[in-house]
Amino acid sequence: MSVEQSAGAAGxxxxxxxxxxxxxRTRAELAKSTGLARSTVAARVDELMRMGLISAVAGxxxxxxxxxxxxxxxxxARLAIAADIGASHATVAxxxxxxxxxxxxxxxxxxxxxxxxxxxxxxxxxxxxLERMGRTVDHVAAMGIGVPGPVEHSTGQPVNPPIxxxxxxxxxxxxxxxxxxxxxxxxxxxxxMALGERALAWPGVEHLMFVKVATGIGAGMISGxxxxxxxxxxxxxxxxxxxxxxxxxxxxxxxxxxLEALASGPAIARxxxxxxxxxxxxxxxxxxxxxxxxxxxxxxxxxxxxxGEVLTxxxxxxxPSVIAxxxxxxxxxxxxxxxxxxxxxxxSTPLATEYLSIVxxxxxxxxxxxxxxxxxxEHALSPESLSGFAR
Amino acid sequence: MSVEQSAGAAGxxxxxxxxxxxxxRTRAELAKSTGLARSTVAARVDELMRMGLISAVAGxxxxxxxxxxxxxxxxxARLAIAADIGASHATVAxxxxxxxxxxxxxxxxxxxxxxxxxxxxxxxxxxxxLERMGRTVDHVAAMGIGVPGPVEHSTGQPVNPPIxxxxxxxxxxxxxxxxxxxxxxxxxxxxxMALGERALAWPGVEHLMFVKVATGIGAGMISGxxxxxxxxxxxxxxxxxxxxxxxxxxxxxxxxxxLEALASGPAIARxxxxxxxxxxxxxxxxxxxxxxxxxxxxxxxxxxxxxGEVLTxxxxxxxPSVIAxxxxxxxxxxxxxxxxxxxxxxxSTPLATEYLSIVxxxxxxxxxxxxxxxxxxEHALSPESLSGFAR
Numbered sequence: 001m002s003v004e005q006s007a008g009a010a011g012x013x014x015x016x017x018x019x020x021x022x023x024x025r026t027r028a029e030l031a032k033s034t035g036l037a038r039s040t041v042a043a044r045v046d047e048l049m050r051m052g053l054i055s056a057v058a059g060x061x062x063x064x065x066x067x068x069x070x071x072x073x074x075x076x077a078r079l080a081i082a083a084d085i086g087a088s089h090a091t092v093a094x095x096x097x098x099x100x101x102x103x104x105x106x107x108x109x110x111x112x113x114x115x116x117x118x119x120x121x122x123x124x125x126x127x128x129x130l131e132r133m134g135r136t137v138d139h140v141a142a143m144g145i146g147v148p149g150p151v152e153h154s155t156g157q158p159v160n161p162p163i164x165x166x167x168x169x170x171x172x173x174x175x176x177x178x179x180x181x182x183x184x185x186x187x188x189x190x191x192x193m194a195l196g197e198r199a200l201a202w203p204g205v206e207h208l209m210f211v212k213v214a215t216g217i218g219a220g221m222i223s224g225x226x227x228x229x230x231x232x233x234x235x236x237x238x239x240x241x242x243x244x245x246x247x248x249x250x251x252x253x254x255x256x257x258x259l260e261a262l263a264s265g266p267a268i269a270r271x272x273x274x275x276x277x278x279x280x281x282x283x284x285x286x287x288x289x290x291x292x293x294x295x296x297x298x299x300x301x302x303x304x305x306x307x308g309e310v311l312t313x314x315x316x317x318x319x320p321s322v323i324a325x326x327x328x329x330x331x332x333x334x335x336x337x338x339x340x341x342x343x344x345x346x347x348s349t350p351l352a353t354e355y356l357s358i359v360x361x362x363x364x365x366x367x368x369x370x371x372x373x374x375x376x377x378e379h380a381l382s383p384e385s386l387s388g389f390a391r
Numbered sequence: 392m393s394v395e396q397s398a399g400a401a402g403x404x405x406x407x408x409x410x411x412x413x414x415x416r417t418r419a420e421l422a423k424s425t426g427l428a429r430s431t432v433a434a435r436v437d438e439l440m441r442m443g444l445i446s447a448v449a450g451x452x453x454x455x456x457x458x459x460x461x462x463x464x465x466x467x468a469r470l471a472i473a474a475d476i477g478a479s480h481a482t483v484a485x486x487x488x489x490x491x492x493x494x495x496x497x498x499x500x501x502x503x504x505x506x507x508x509x510x511x512x513x514x515x516x517x518x519x520x521l522e523r524m525g526r527t528v529d530h531v532a533a534m535g536i537g538v539p540g541p542v543e544h545s546t547g548q549p550v551n552p553p554i555x556x557x558x559x560x561x562x563x564x565x566x567x568x569x570x571x572x573x574x575x576x577x578x579x580x581x582x583x584m585a586l587g588e589r590a591l592a593w594p595g596v597e598h599l600m601f602v603k604v605a606t607g608i609g610a611g612m613i614s615g616x617x618x619x620x621x622x623x624x625x626x627x628x629x630x631x632x633x634x635x636x637x638x639x640x641x642x643x644x645x646x647x648x649x650l651e652a653l654a655s656g657p658a659i660a661r662x663x664x665x666x667x668x669x670x671x672x673x674x675x676x677x678x679x680x681x682x683x684x685x686x687x688x689x690x691x692x693x694x695x696x697x698x699g700e701v702l703t704x705x706x707x708x709x710x711p712s713v714i715a716x717x718x719x720x721x722x723x724x725x726x727x728x729x730x731x732x733x734x735x736x737x738x739s740t741p742l743a744t745e746y747l748s749i750v751x752x753x754x755x756x757x758x759x760x761x762x763x764x765x766x767x768x769e770h771a772l773s774p775e776s777l778s779g780f781a782r
Binding site: 073150160161207219221223224226228229230231232233234235236237238240241242244253255310312313314316317318319320321347349351352354355356 | 550628712
């Protein structure tokens with residue numbers, strides 16, 4: 001929160017930031033924590049109640065006509081629109097300010113159709129969901145959108161996204177805002193999955209890596225409590241790190257021996273086919289593992305070791321306390337994680353692994369929508385947004 | 392800056408944060424930028440001038456007895472004590488608030504003597520320097536100390552430091568504060584070198600990696616403008632990442648093929664000795680390279696490639712815009728950097744290397760002291776410290 005940004009807030013956002021944790025507080029507590037005068041607190045509480053962002057806590061309403069004495073965040077005060085655009089599938093949902101999904105719609109949709117058809121679908125379906133809920137755009141605090149490619153954080157524009165033809169430098173926030181007038185935040189899908197995973201399972205954790213293993217392999221990193229996006233927004237792009245095994249395996253990126261060329265869903269399926277096992281996709285591999293196919297189990301375990309090889313460096317470099325493995329291939333369960341653990345615990349420095357948890361994603365297929373909601377809510381409830389709103 | 396922390400500042404710290412960049416501003420400009428009332432600004436400016444932290448800008452002093460109209464940070468208002476404790480050498484300096492070294496003392500000192508002898512040396516020499524300058528502890532804003540091991544950020548205590556026997560969990564800030572009553576900040580030496588490098592050469596850069604290549608190999612990372620220390624403060628510990636070459640080379644850590652066992656100063660010297668070249672230390676290797684010894688040049692180039700192999704993953708993961716190579720071995724010049732560049736530009740993804748600079752450290756041997764000064768100054772001039780001070 002910079003000085004300039006906070007200047008116009010006049011106490012509203014300060015109060016609200018305190019109340020965002022959901023814990024109810026009295027006016028006196030708010031005055032003490034903020035250092036604001038009692039009279040200022042009273043006026044600002046009224047303002048936040050008028051905005052609908054906080055409510056008097058039911059149990060604390062006193063009798064005898066005096067005003068209610070405790071206040072807390074009202075998660076149903078506004079909605080967030082959360083969207084997850086995948087390579088071949090898209091989902092849009094309405095959530096409350098706590099990230100709870102209220103209604104959701106999902107269907108096959110090729111991102112390769114280009115920005116206007118895909119975003120038209122998104123806007124149309126967001127409006128459809130609002131209508132179903134009997135709500136309007138006025139109830140929406142913000143929209144968060146995850147896309148399958150690198151995004152420049154400051155503008156929300158995809159930058160050279162390999163699997164999103166036609167989207168390079170497309171002004172997603174500008175276009176969407178023009179069609180549905182709410183603030184729009186855009187980020188890479190793995191980044192928002194990291195946000196979603198933390199919100200659901202690791203709320204207090206400052207250093208978390210979310211690794212998506214699916215058709216591609218990528219990581220979203222939370223560092224010091226915030227997403228680490230890097231200088232060009234391509235941080236976490238670990239799919240094309242070279243691993244020691246299989247330097248003869250060509251990758252579509254032009255190099256050999258990339259992690260993605262050996263340990264992604266399609267790569268495991270291809271390796272199994274070469275052994276005479278019928279597998280044409282990552283989904284087939286998951287099914288084989290669930291049916292106890294020993295070749296598939298061994299292949300998945302090896303993929304885990306390959307991923308572990310790259311994560312070993314990541315652990316030494318970043319010293320996270322949690323690595324959550326998600327994406328479609330994580331559905332194979334412990335076989336993949338076991339391979340990751342085997343290598344990371346053997347090769348990383350003891351100091352970096354002493355308190356390190358390597359776990360399956362708890363948010364699983366809900367990570368992206370939850371994260372997109374968090375992206376929207378974080379923005380909508382930030383001091384900057386509130387101060388603009390309160391002016 | 393959390394709400395609670397800023398509450399007592401009553402405008403003092405807001406004004407000061409604006410003035411910290413060194414640019415002079417008028418009272419009217421300060422009122423506009425902070426949203427504070429003109430009368431409040433006038434009172435706060437007087438307060439900061441009384442604290443000595445800002446001064447009227449000389450050229451702007453108006454004639455005719457009216458108060459001076461422009462104000463700016465006064466870097467000489469206070470001193471910082473900056474200390475760099477190495478494995479076998481220690482330095483202490485006094486700097487101004489802009490990090491400029493005013494006086495410095497350096498001598499051989501084994502960190503293995505343990506905390507009390509080393510910190511006694513530090514405190515005695517800091518006092519000696521103050522005396523030489525005709526200043527007292529009252530002039531000191533804070534002290535920053537770099538140590539050659541992992542440090543828990545919240546407590547300033549070394550945690551399982553491999554080359555600092557007797558220092559594990561020693562309360563450095565507590566001990567030093569007891570002997571010289573100033574705020575004390577402690578961090579890992581490579582972290583403070585990253586701070587120093589950025590302050591000197593890359594002030595606007597948000598994502599920077601500083602790689603120290605000396606007896607050991609480690610990295611300090613600035614992510615989103617802040618040091619990334621990781622969950623246990625051991626982030627950047629890349630010396631024990633396994634590289635593809637030399638898996639038969641044992642490392643004192645218990646593993647084989649660690650980067651440090653192949654590419655550190657002593658490792659290069661050992662490899663040269665095995666080829667019959669007289670080299671007993673990293674310093675010998677540097678001398679050989681400077682004299683044009685082809686074996687030494689080739690060995691250093693290969694060490695650069697080894698380091699590049701680990702940095703390739705770091706670049707994909709972190710997407711920095713600058714990698715600065717420092718430490719004693721960086722004195723060999725372009726031969727080391729060339730090896731690093733060769734591998735990183737070949738293997739990292741084009742998006743992550745498009746705007747990546749891989750350069751020799753500009754701060755060089757001054758990086759640590761400058762960084763320790765920055766660590767102290769950042770703390771002393773933070774809104775939290777100022778608000779406590781102004782109360």
